Amino acid sequence: MITKTIEIAKEAGSLIREGFGNKISIEFKTDAANLVTNIDKAAEKVITDFIKKEFPTHSIIAEESGNCSKSSEYTWVIDPIDGTTNFAHGLPIFSVSIGIQKNNETIIGVIYDVMRHVIYSAEKGAGTFENDKKINVSNNSKLAESVLVTGFAYDRKDGYKEAIKLFGAFLPKTRAVRRLGSAAIDFCYVASGVFDGFWEANLSPWDVCAGMLIVEEAGGKLTDFTNRPINIFSNQFLATNGKVHDEMIEIMNS
DSSP: OHHHHHHHHHHHHHHHHHHTTSOOOEEESSSTTSEEEHHHHHHHHHHHHHHHHHOTTOEEEETTTEEEOOSOSEEEEEEEEETHHHHHTTOOOOEEEEEEEETTEEEEEEEEEGGGTEEEEEETTSOEEETTEEEOOOOOOOGGGOEEEEOOOSOTTTHHHHHHHHHHHHGGGSSEEEOOSOHHHHHHHHHTTSOSEEEEESOOHHHHHHHHHHHHHTTOEEEOTTSOOOOTTOSEEEEEOSSSHHHHHHHHTO
């Protein structure tokens, strides 16, 4: 199943790459900060049509088309373009994210970094791969030498206050803090050791499903901001190499 998942992620990615930098149509979901484009919808249709043909009994949770519930133990969780704002503005940091759950446990995660032609993939119990190379989280245990990444929720009224507070708390205690605009890619960069930790609140299941497994199978640690276990429907997400996790939790709750 993972091979077919990678293939359809690449197929959707090709469509997205062809649309990048061209004239696209933009709609607003909630406000001017929360976008969807015609390419998001087209890419999602490529993936959902594939699932309906190859796995007709499987359920689907997709960002743009919503839920398609079936009496199946399998559910596909899809974000056709994670980083739509980047895509719409010509910033080449966005991805296709596909997670597959069996009985509410993620068993496959595939994230396609479209413009870099890089596939991050993980299968439960089999490790994480960047294209064909097995990858692991970083070995860094010093927060002062860490590079972290975060994201800000679409809720600009209340969500930004806490996000900016945490950003400010980590900035003087680390080497750097970044914000790329694609949670899925943030998870992948933790898994590959580019970043030592990633945190964000108020994400959706399609933002995190594949990425959580990719970090976990690369040897990382995942909790909420108070060190409690999380799932794809949680409100807070902290993903680290495991070695700076406790120190990050301490700062978050200080």
